[in-house]
Amino acid sequence: MQVLFAALELIGGLAFFLYGMNVMSGGLGKMAGGSLERSLKKATANPILGMGLGAGITVAIQSSSAMTVMLVGLVNSGLMLFDQTINVIMGANIGTTVTSWITSLSGVEGGGLMELLKPKNFSPIIAIIGAVLIMMSKKTKRQDLGKIMVGFAVLMYGMTFMSDAMSGLQDNPAFRAMLTAFDNPLLAVAISTLFTGIIQSSAATIGIVQALTVTGRITVASAIPLVLGANIGTCATALLSSVGVTKEAKKVSVVHIIIKITGTIVFMVGYLAADAIFDLPFLGDNPGRFGVALIHTIFNIVNTILLFPLQKQLVALTNLIVRPSKKGTEGAFLDERLISTPSVAVNEALVQTKNMAEVAQKTLEASLELFHHFDEKTADRILKDEDELDAYEDKLGSFLVKLSSRSMSDHDSRQVSLMLHTIGDFERLGDHAVNLLKTAREIRDKEITFSEDAQAEIRNMTDALNEILTLTVRAFREYDRNQAIHVEPLEQVIDVLIAHSKSKHIERLQLGKCTIQTGFVLSDLLTNYERISDHCSNIAVAVIETGVGSFDTHAYLNDIKTGGSRGFVDDYKRYAEKYGIA
Numbered sequence: 001m002q003v004l005f006a007a008l009e010l011i012g013g014l015a016f017f018l019y020g021m022n023v024m025s026g027g028l029g030k031m032a033g034g035s036l037e038r039s040l041k042k043a044t045a046n047p048i049l050g051m052g053l054g055a056g057i058t059v060a061i062q063s064s065s066a067m068t069v070m071l072v073g074l075v076n077s078g079l080m081l082f083d084q085t086i087n088v089i090m091g092a093n094i095g096t097t098v099t100s101w102i103t104s105l106s107g108v109e110g111g112g113l114m115e116l117l118k119p120k121n122f123s124p125i126i127a128i129i130g131a132v133l134i135m136m137s138k139k140t141k142r143q144d145l146g147k148i149m150v151g152f153a154v155l156m157y158g159m160t161f162m163s164d165a166m167s168g169l170q171d172n173p174a175f176r177a178m179l180t181a182f183d184n185p186l187l188a189v190a191i192s193t194l195f196t197g198i199i200q201s202s203a204a205t206i207g208i209v210q211a212l213t214v215t216g217r218i219t220v221a222s223a224i225p226l227v228l229g230a231n232i233g234t235c236a237t238a239l240l241s242s243v244g245v246t247k248e249a250k251k252v253s254v255v256h257i258i259i260k261i262t263g264t265i266v267f268m269v270g271y272l273a274a275d276a277i278f279d280l281p282f283l284g285d286n287p288g289r290f291g292v293a294l295i296h297t298i299f300n301i302v303n304t305i306l307l308f309p310l311q312k313q314l315v316a317l318t319n320l321i322v323r324p325s326k327k328g329t330e331g332a333f334l335d336e337r338l339i340s341t342p343s344v345a346v347n348e349a350l351v352q353t354k355n356m357a358e359v360a361q362k363t364l365e366a367s368l369e370l371f372h373h374f375d376e377k378t379a380d381r382i383l384k385d386e387d388e389l390d391a392y393e394d395k396l397g398s399f400l401v402k403l404s405s406r407s408m409s410d411h412d413s414r415q416v417s418l419m420l421h422t423i424g425d426f427e428r429l430g431d432h433a434v435n436l437l438k439t440a441r442e443i444r445d446k447e448i449t450f451s452e453d454a455q456a457e458i459r460n461m462t463d464a465l466n467e468i469l470t471l472t473v474r475a476f477r478e479y480d481r482n483q484a485i486h487v488e489p490l491e492q493v494i495d496v497l498i499a500h501s502k503s504k505h506i507e508r509l510q511l512g513k514c515t516i517q518t519g520f521v522l523s524d525l526l527t528n529y530e531r532i533s534d535h536c537s538n539i540a541v542a543v544i545e546t547g548v549g550s551f552d553t554h555a556y557l558n559d560i561k562t563g564g565s566r567g568f569v570d571d572y573k574r575y576a577e578k579y580g581i582a
Contacts (some may be wrong), residue, residue, distance in 0.1 A: 009165035010208070016158030017204055021099075024151030025061050025142045026407060047087045047311075051304070054091025061341065063235035064096035065200060068256050070242050070344055073337030076249035079348060082318075085252050086311050088503040089259065093231075093300045099203040100293035102152075103159050103210055111316055127153035140410045141283040162211035182218070185268060188225035189232070196233025205230035206296055210289040220291065221283040224271060227295045228264040241337055247322055249335075255318045263303030333395045336402065345403050346412040349396060353419045353426075354477050356392040359385055360429040361473045364532065368462055370440035382437050389430035393423050414546045421542040422476065430470075431537075432528045439524050448521055450514050457501045458525065464494050464579050465529055471537040475543050487540035489571035494533040496581055498526045 051408065060066045071088060126149045128298040133146030182188045196205040209226045212218045238253040276285055287295065307314065334352060338345040362384040366378050404416050442448070450458065468490045475483035505522055508514040514522075 006165045010162050010211070013158045013161030013163075013165060013211075014199070014204055014208070016154050016161060017207055018158075018199070018201060020151045020153070020158055021063075021154030021201065022151070024148050024155060025063050025066070027147035027151060029385040042191060047308070050084070050087030051091035051308075053093070054088035054405040055095035056091075058092040058095030059090075064092040064202070065234055066340060067092040067095075068235075068238035068252065069241040069337055070239060070341050072245060072252045073335035073552040074344075074348075075252050076245040076335040077333065077338065077348065079351075082248045082251045082255075083311075083315055085315060086255060089252075089256050090304045090308060093259070094297075094304060096202065096234075097293070097297040097300055100206045100210070100296045101290075103155070103203070103207045104293040105156070123153040123156045126150075129374070144409070153514055159207055159211065162208060163214050166211045166215050169498045182222040182226065185221075185272070188222060189229040189264065189268070189476040192226045192229025193233040194229075196230045197236035199246050200234075200237045202230040202234035205233065206292060210292045213286055213292060214467060215286050218286065219284050220287045220295070221275075223287045223292055224295055225268065227292065227299060229265060231296075231299065232257070232260045232264055232467075245335070245337075251318045251322050254322055255314055258314060258317060258321075259303065259307055262307065263299065265434065266297055266306060267302065270564050296508075332392075334399045336399070339403050339406060342403060342408045342410055345399075346404075346408065346415050349399055349403065349419060350415055352392070352396060353423060356389060356396065356423065356426050357473045357476050359388055360426040360433075361469055363389070363430050363433040364436075364469055365466065367440070368466065370437060371443070371458070371462075374440055374444045379437055379441070382433055386430040386434050389427050393427040396423050418479075418542050418546040421546070422539050424541075425538045428535050429532060432532050435524070435528045439521060439528070443521060446517070449519055450522070451508060453504065453508065454501070454514065455520070455523065457497070457504065458522075460495045460579055461494065461501065461526075461529055464490065464497060464575075465532060468494065468533055468536045472539050476539055479543060481544050484540040484543040485567065486571055488537055489568050490575045491533045492572055493575040493579055493581060496576070497579060498530050500581070501526060 016143075019570070026041065054067065057063050061067065068089060071085045074084060075082055130146040130149030130151075133142045134150065137143055137146065157309065181191065187278060192205060192209075196202050199205070206227060209218065209223055209230070234255045235253065238256050242250045242253040271280075274280060334345075334349060338348055363382055366382055366385075370378060400416055400420050400423075404413075404420070408416070470486055471483060471490065474480070475487065501522070505514060505519060509516070509519060
């Protein structure tokens with residue numbers, strides 16, 4: 001019965017531990033923001049940098065499993081190459097050992113200042129400060145810091161509960177009999193691997209091993225295989241995440257397993273051989289919590305040192321196990337596994353949205369060129385690009401809606417809002433490019449010719465349209481409010497140019513210089529020009545408004561048009577003069 005009650009207390013402590021770890025890693029990930037994704041991009045520079053970044057990011061998000069899942073998603077989306085992930089994985093293996101050192105603080109002994117290092121003494125203070133930051137602060141970063149502090153306190157209380165559950169069992173016969181299973185190294189590795197795979201947290205398994213040390217029944221010899229099994233079991237999360245991904249992405253989880261299993265075999269053989277030869281006396285000692293953390297750290301550092309020079313061999317072995325598909329497999333546009341790390345998902349979605357903006361700009365510019373020289377190849381490319389823009393909107397929209405439900409930093413939330421408000425406008429620019437293509441084809445097929453005055457007006461408006469398009473896309477790509485504020489004055493000038501052209505056409509029609517047929521074509525052309533400039537205005541307003549944490553297009557436009565903003569007036573005069581408005 002004592003063992004049953006202890007088991008229940010252990011499970012409760014484990015629940016606190018896992019929840020605290022989840023809260024703390026979530027807060028750390030939000031505070032890290034987009035730096036995670038940018039750091040991973042730098043990981044391709046050199047192996048040492050890749051390892052360092054892998055370790056640093058894992059410390060930041062407190063999970064090597066989450067790191068590996070992130071890598072699977074990045075490779076599956078084609079944003080990283082498989083070869084580039086090995087250094088990051090090795091660094092993540094080292095970075096994950098930090099957690100075991102944190103949890104080992106629950107084993108601090110001694111009086112005086114050492115008492116301050118005991119979790120039961122400082123965790124309540126950290127929890128109170130964290131709770132105050134969460135409830136009282138209006139700033140998201142402080143709230144995230146509060147979550148980190150509360151998560152840490154809950155984690156440490158979970159660790160204390162597990163230790164307390166074990167402390168009363170040191171003389172229990174049933175418990176001692178159960179621990180004899182750990183005397184068999186292979187069985188201990190298997191049990192630890194299976195348990196870690198089920199709970200998907202090597203940190204929790206290591207924490208339980210540390211808690212077991214208080215019974216005095218765990219030795220260095222039995223702790224080593226338990227720690228090694230925890231390292232193998234942590235691969236389960238990445239293995240599960242690789243279901244349904246490309247062959248290249250599967251290689252990430254496979255090489256992770258190879259690294260852990262190879263290291264375990266080498267480490268086990270090495271320490272058993274050393275014991276057989278030298279009869280190591282310390283193997284029978286109780287390692288204590290710090291000793292377990294030390295074993296965990298030594299294993300991952302030694303494993304990295306041994307395998308770091310053998311990366312080509314690791315790649316070759318992985319390629320042998322995961323053979324490429326004969327037909328080939330395309331990667332996901334944006335792998336939903338990235339959503340588990342919102343800051344990375346936001347930045348990768350932004351990369352794709354910027355690509356969408358460039359496609360929209362390129363497509364429109366090509367359609368405008370058709371009025372000078374109609375080319376069927378260009379026309380076909382415009383239609384394909386428009387289909388691509390439709391696909392961008394569908395896939396980005398679905399991805400961003402799912403992403404928006406996750407907890408994010410203020411900056412990331414604004415970026416998601418910006419993308420959700422603009423992808424529709426970028427898609428509509430593609431539609432207008434197709435409309436212009438149809439108009440250009442009609443002009444060619446019906447051999448329609450505009451008067452010289454009308455041609456001059458169209459050229460002038462086309463120049464203005466190209467400028468507003470370039471300005472808008474640049475402002476979006478660079479997230480530059482200073483450039484975005486110039487868009488609306490130019491949009492107003494384009495509206496005046498369009499109204500002027502319509503008025504002049506009526507005059508020419510009355511004088512017999514233009515026909516009704518050319519009037520219909522000109523009307524279609526001017527309508528598309530006006531809609532294109534409107535969409536550019538929408539995009540620019542989104543950049544401006546999300547930059548200040550709000551979004552009210554109508555209020556913004558009404559303010560600048562009726563408020564007599566000096567900057568708006570100056571810009572309008574400059575563009576009016578440039579494009580010949582009296």
